[in-house]
Amino acid sequence: MIEVKETPIEELLDRVISNLPSNKKYQLVSITKKIKEVNTLHFFEGAKALNKDRIFWTSTAEQYDVVGIGNAYEIHAKENRFEITENKWNELLANAKIFNPYQVAGTGVVALGGMAFDPKKEQTHLWEKFSPSQFTIPAFILTKNNNNYYFTINTYVTKDDHPRQLATEIEHQESLLFRNMEQPSDHLTINEKIEVKPDKWRETVRQAREAIRTNKAEKIVLAREMRLKFNKEANIASILQKLIDKHANSYIFAFEKGEDCFVGATPERLVKLNGEQLLSTCLAGTAPRGKTKEEDLKISQDLLKDEKNRQEHEFVVKMIKGALETYSTEIEIPNEPIVYPLKNLQHLYTPVTAILKDGYSIFDIVKQLHPTPALGGTPNKESMAFIRDHELLDRGWYGAPVGWLDSNQNSEFAVAIRSGLIQGNEASLFAGGGIVKDSNLEEEYEETTIKFKPMLSVLGD
Template sequence: MIEVSETSLQSMLEKAVNEAKINHTSPLMSMTKEIKKIDPILFFEAAKKSAMDRTFWSSTADNFTVVGVGSAYDLIAETNRIEQTEAVWKKLLDEAIIHNPYETPGTGILALGGMSFDPTKQKSVLWKNFPHLAFTIPKFMLTEWEDACYLTMNIQVGKDDHPLQLADKLKRTEDMLLNTSGYLPEEPDIDKTEEVAPTEWKRTVKYATDFIKEHSADKIVLARERLVRLTDEAVVSTTLNKLTDTQPNSYVFAFERAGDCFVGASPERLVKQDKNDVLSTCLAGTAPRGKTKAEDARIGTSLLHDEKNRREHDFVVKMIRQSMENFCSSIDVPEEPVIYPLKNLQHLYTPVNATLKEGYSIFDIIGELHPTPALGGVPRNKSLAFIREHERVDRGWYGAPVGWLDSNRNGEFAVAIRSGLIQGNQASLFAGCGIVKDSEPEAEYEETNIKFMPMLSVLGG
């Protein structure tokens, strides 16, 4: 990684072209500057004019948002995905030429993306535009953190490129992106919704409880799908705006690929990295919110003392702690969970703080943690085998890690729940729940209905 002090875009590009000629490489050139405040969602909407794919990530509790436009480089892997991606990422950073005088997380070279829940499962046509793993280093990137705003331009440069022409083209696109309209289009209404084989799903729940009672597993997470048809093409920027307004304490995300867009608002952090400090989250055990403060408190207290939900939560806590021990030291886990409130739901929550050991990265932790018991089951191999054989839905990226990492050893990944895949005027929504030996199919079905609500409500339902 070459850190440079030049502030002229053209001089940066000249240096990158010279590096390409001398070293016979195609380095990434990255330049970050602070700009006046701009609404990230309006920036996302303005990027639609560019005809480039867009990415969006927001941690609503941290006042942190990243919007990516286009691709300077795509990291894509179908097999050995974690190891292969980390090797390519390291090589890119070693050769990169970076001007970034800020310590702000989410600036400089940053990759946003995710992966499929199960890379051994053949993709259906629904997820044809989403590889088993795909991370994008955006060509243009807006980062909002607390009260500051930054614009980063990334471009891969070759030995035959012309710095002046590249600089002129980048500047024209920058001007277009920063020229926001000041308003968002109206979201269309829902025309109709359709549940995918609900009776069959309930039968699968019953079969899973029988399977568990035979001591073949402790917990199996089953997901199902709900189809939504809109009166017109979905407006992703408006959907994101509604999600950020209505889903506090969540990670709001959108990953656009060839016109399809995977969108959601997940409350479940998988892992966060700040240099050597890492934080994971155990979020398992679910109940609805009450209509009054008193009812809400009663439901929360009941959730804290509910045997099924506590057992489900303890599965996740134990697994995350054991996984972190392989790569971390100074692991701190509270003895009891607390309630984590969201708009429609409340969950049992336990944070896990640790220090990353030398030689390990956020990729190591992701590879070890996924899938957590909250999305796969316990034991992992038996529950995944059951899901592969009996679950009708193709989860795609649902339930898998999505997030970002940057060139300054910062990053954050969430588990992609409360989400859906938007394709034109249609959306496939996904929800799941953990099945244990005393699960009742009808009760689990109603729990998934609650979990559909965050996406249904912002799509006009």
């Protein structure tokens, strides 16, 4: 299965352990090698036999998958989470020994994780396993990049470690991972579907609309929750397979923390960074897909002309442009949006490209972009205050940045919408809508109902 053309693991470990400075108790070692083709989802499914947390990330529009198994190191932050996370990440890289001859995205030291939508909102029991900012450097990483496959091992070594013994232990776990690969299979059905406080949500929408009409905000995004109960414990790999099959042009993700797993298929890129090349996305304004080509075309044309949706979209375009101006140059934004079709929905879409200035990082950009007007509202301070005081749920990681960054100066973050928190044989799904001064309560309710469908469609609905 594995093509080993690189320096043997034992030799690399021996080199690091022998040269470990006397003032260092331990050191992170990262070793990447190229391997033969592997089905990343089968690898993810088989890895559950090791009883370690798993992470899955794929961009279905590109040939890019990352699967993380276990935990070599974890970065947590509560206060000043962007600055603290960046500082800990930089410190980690500065002290790591990285053996990676390939330098492609998603290899070497890779951190995958996310953040809470609003760390000032009191955390509920629902999200107790997910920190306000939590990034994992997995012990094992399988990466698919442009139909090439790589396997990375991340481990800490000490002066007392024996290279051969440590290498044997690592290779044993590696062999188990590749030997246990399984095709996911599941026949999940929804036994119970409960919309959480729908009437109170409508009342909150009315309150938000009134606040906007009295000039307390221009737009406020309000989310609601749906609670599901299944016939048995959900199989995460099976859910991921269905999401991949049904949702082209999306980021499919899963972050597993013990028995809980945050899963989704989001079309909304927050930012992608390749060296200094920056790409962001304005995705706001939503309509359903038509049942025929003619109906679909008419809906898309109506979406382009719809004043409410165009206003929503323009909020996001202006915010992203303003957020990038301090940190980048050569910002390019098309004058008009296009329609971005998905399986169940279509959105207004505008790409934004720029060049990141020296001295700034992906964390500077994420901090400026989150929350976008598509998930929070505008102005940011006023809309977030209303959400914090009035919204009926703890969003947790819903609507927040999730993604990855690597030691090769690559990173990508998406906005975690079209998502749910799976907890054994139960789940919470989340969907939101942008409220403006002319919003109709029932239309907003129906829009959120449509936004539940991407997850419902893979969970047995």
